[in-house]
Amino acid sequence: MKKRMLSYLFSATILATSSAYADQALRDRANAIFKPVPDKLTEVAGEKIMPAQVELGHKLWFDPRLSRSHLISCNTCHNLSIGGGDNVQVSIGHGWQKGPRNNPTVLNAVFNAAQFWDGRAADLKEQALGPLQAPVEMNNTPERIEATLQSIPQYVEEFKNAFGGKNPVTLANAARALAAFEATLITPNAPFDRFLKGDDKALSKAQKEGLGLFMNTGCTACHNGVNMGGQAYFPFGVVKKPGADILPAEDKGRFTVTNTASDEYVFRASPLRNVALTPPYFHSGEVWDLKEAVAIMGDSQLGRELTDSEAEAITAFLHSLTGDQPRITLPILPPSSATTPKPDHELPAQIRVGAADTDL
């Protein structure tokens, strides 16, 4: 009896040890490819994040007066209650117009090498200028935005505190404040990050298997780094073009930015942080099921038909990328004054179309 117990304990120990070895090997490989989301950012591209700018950006983020209609704020489409996106196929903006692409999350966007699906904005400051002015989104103009902000005494004060200078209430500074706030919208402490840092128990067996597959099948060629994507551009359909429903012929992706034939149907690799929270998937927003999206990626990007259980395991792994969501207090916005431009719900006379007019 005693002997059998000892032998049992001995086997269990060997199993645990070998499993711990296997976990450490998996972790070592993963740590060479990925990086955990930090708990806090203090600077972006060498520039310190300034609390007064974050505080102002926090208000601007929720302020519907940045839109011509006074109905749409940044948070309308990048909703921080649901993973920083909008969970609809394509965003709906001014006049209930449909945007042309699915909405990328703002969470961890600070880690992307460039913004938008086609990377046409270098950073968050530049990105913020897009949706504010896109006729199918917030449909505003620089003049109107600046007149609005200048008409609100408390904003004038906060712009002064945040930026100083002679004429601080500008669209450019509003974009800087928004970017500062967005730099705080990161999601540390995902199960995957805890695994990277040494906690074997942070991932389930299926998730570890999925992580192994994710690295072995080559997903990591595009999805790597802290944001597991967002760093470089790749054709959708490296190996095999998906159907026209998923990759509509009219949206040529990065081609519209570079005008280079080789950039046709090229998009920035999607960052995968919090991907379980942000259906539907792809720039076309055509796929609601994450496992189906994984299978399509295997097929189109890697030329590999994943088995159902492989797709299942990778999907389980992707669920481990959901981090702690930022806890945000709803700001109390400073009231308008008599000179604040009034809301305007009319459709623009000329509804311009084309990816360059949108923010996605």
Next chain:
Amino acid sequence: MKKRMLSYLFSATILATSSAYADQALRDRANAIFKPVPDKLTEVAGEKIMPAQVELGHKLWFDPRLSRSHLISCNTCHNLSIGGGDNVQVSIGHGWQKGPRNNPTVLNAVFNAAQFWDGRAADLKEQALGPLQAPVEMNNTPERIEATLQSIPQYVEEFKNAFGGKNPVTLANAARALAAFEATLITPNAPFDRFLKGDDKALSKAQKEGLGLFMNTGCTACHNGVNMGGQAYFPFGVVKKPGADILPAEDKGRFTVTNTASDEYVFRASPLRNVALTPPYFHSGEVWDLKEAVAIMGDSQLGRELTDSEAEAITAFLHSLTGDQPRITLPILPPSSATTPKPDHELPAQIRVGAADTDL
């Protein structure tokens, strides 16, 4: 020298004393008509407010999946960042359709005797059912709302905790949870409330003058109690009908509820708490300037042409009704599941119109 000083001190004391007497007299009159907003409510109509219901209601309040489009939450039109309304003429809902009336604030709505401009909902529970289903607002159906909530495991759990019973995930319980949350949306500690409680310095000289005028000219006939309105119905134009721009002929107000000729153009007296935050004014939302609204009320309801300085003083007093705004944390919403009904942005086949279909 000493004598002159003494005489000066003596006069100052008399002045201060007489001013303190005057303030106390004003306060006594005001306390007979108004009541301060309490710091916290613990029950509504004899029913205890349950924390689990408030917590669930807090999530539902911000959940855009209660709308057919997945774009519109309660907070879209009753925005807690800007005084619990939307600061546009009439609310804009599903398909960018315009609602028929200006949006009443949710703040302190728990103190109203009935809800909506025409009082057609007895309480907040009943009110919540309106916008959820109105085709020009959230355009949802009870079946679809219940299917949505039932498809989200964390909601099922929270409904169980909040309500118990065999089948707690119902539209009726969702409305109860929303009403519980809304009962927390009160704004204590306005300068006027501090004055009512004994702080002479809480109101400026102009505000005290305005308060006196507000009582002397008869505004208090309709605007009284804790919410300074919201308790009874009155014709818009008791003495003199305002122009058709401000009182459009087609909206007959409470007549649509009671079908009684004497209720034509009758509306619930607007509660005036936080009125400085909630332009534009009147059910038609036609007037942006609070002083102008005051002058119109004097004219149409009291048959009294207020002088500019009287309207100014009353307006100053109305600014003292802005209380502490509720500080709300943005909830993190539970994710959808595979069975959650998908967003639908199409316009309803038959766009029904008429006040009975709307929530305002």
